[in-house]
Amino acid sequence: MKIKYSIAGFLILIHGISVAQTKSLSYFIDTALKRDPRLYELRNLILSAGIDSQLIAASNKFQITGNGNAYYAPVVNGYGYDVAITNGQQFSVLIALNKQIYNKKNLSLQYQNIELLRDSLRVTSAITSKDISRALIIQYITTYGGQLQLEYNNEVITLLLKQESLLKKLAQKNVYKQADYLSFLVTLQQQELTRNQLLIQYRDDFGALNYLAGITDTTITSLADPAIYMAKRPGGDSSAFLLKYRIDSFQLVNRRSAIGVGYRPRVSLFADAGYQSTFILTPYKNFGYNVGINLAIPIYDGHQKQLQYTKLGIEERTRQRQKGFVIQQREQKIRLLQQQINEIESLNGPINKQIGYLQTLIQVNGKLLETGDIKITDYVLALNNYITSKSLVVQNLIAKYHIINELNYWNTN
Secondary structure (H helix, E strand, O other): OHHHHHHHHHHHHHHHHHHOOOEOHHHHHHHHHHHOHHHHHHHHHHHHHHHHHHHHHHHOOOEEEEEEEEEEOOOEOOEOOOHHHHOOEEEEEEEEEEEEEOOHHHHHHHHHHHHHHHHHHHHHHHHHHHHHHHHHHHHHHHHHHHHHHHHHHHHHHHHHHHHHHHHHHHHHOOOOOHHHHHHHHHHHHHHHHHHHHHHHHHHHHHHHHHHHHOOOOOOOOOEOOOOOOOOOOOOOOOOHHHHHHHHHHHHHHHHHHHHHHHOOOEEEEEEEEEEEEOOOOOHHHOEEEEEEEEEEOOOOOOOHHHHHHHHHHHHHHHHHHHHHHHHHHHHHHHHHHHHHHHHHHHHHHHHHHHHHHHHHHHHHHHHHHHHOOOOHHHHHHHHHHHHHHHHHHHHHHHHHHHHHHHHHHHHOO
16 A cells, blocks of 8 residues: 555646646747857847948048147246247147048948958858757757656656556465565566656756746646757758858958958048237237048068058968868768667567567566566566667657757758
8 A cells, every 4th residue: 555655646746747838948048048158149239230331431530639739938037948849828629520531431431340250140140040949959858758758757656556566465365476466566666766766856857947948937837859860961061060161261351351451551531720829919919720541551561561461461370270161060960860870760660560469468478467477577578578679769859959940050051
């Protein structure tokens, strides 16, 4: 009776899990992507880069500044600054205007650089989302596997409970030896202990799943089948992993152009207007203005331009080597994963066939058990073989889901 009550209480716990609201894989992924602070930061950085583009446009407009200056340099008993230099005193209030002209190419490169930065942030965001989803799917599959183990373990315990009371009566009538009945009880108790361990592990795995998704709710629910399928592989270099190197290439080209533009002549206009006076002669007439043009032509800087081009060449060779290595590793990883899926799928047929035989054998042995025409040890052996086969089915399914998840991580954008 103690075993029955213990198992009954345990089944209530499992029932509480199974009847609760079922949660799907998409629920956890969507929640994680909404709450992850890294993605929030990347979204804000993209917005910030848009403001940087507006700042560039604003900095190229007419710049107007107000300047005020007043000073007094006294000369006492012939001691003091030379009045020819200081004029003794000065007061000025000016409004200055500056505008750089012939700056279209430089502006275009700056805008391109900002857009490339935003593209780079978008790719980083895509890769981060993939990393978050992959980690969460791994934990979901692991937790779902524990749930399947619990379900078939419950199936085995239910089957054993049906036989326990009958075997007890048959043992009391000496149809079976007491030792055989105790051996059966040990098998039942082992399954109960396994159930306890599986439930503890399921709770831990579910807690880890909530943690990864940023969910603080501690309620344990059942999980829907992840239903993961192999995604279609994108063509070309549209994968986020390869787009990164494509954008890096554009950035290097942009930086090379910016170096060339930096050595072009720079022309800017300037003007100011206001009041400036030393108060020595007719200070009331010292209102005025001036206009001018500034031209800067680079002549010689110690071959810095060529050195910068050389640095960019080194970076480009590094980029090409890294891209080639990533492509090679990616292809090798995909081939290995596809091979693993084929190997796992080749096992499904024989295992399912064996389970069918064992189910029939258990049914037949169960009827023979009721009449005492079979040894309890033979029944337990068939049951253990059934448990092992069912466990293999779960392990193969979970392994297949893990491989598909990894394949989709490398195959999709």
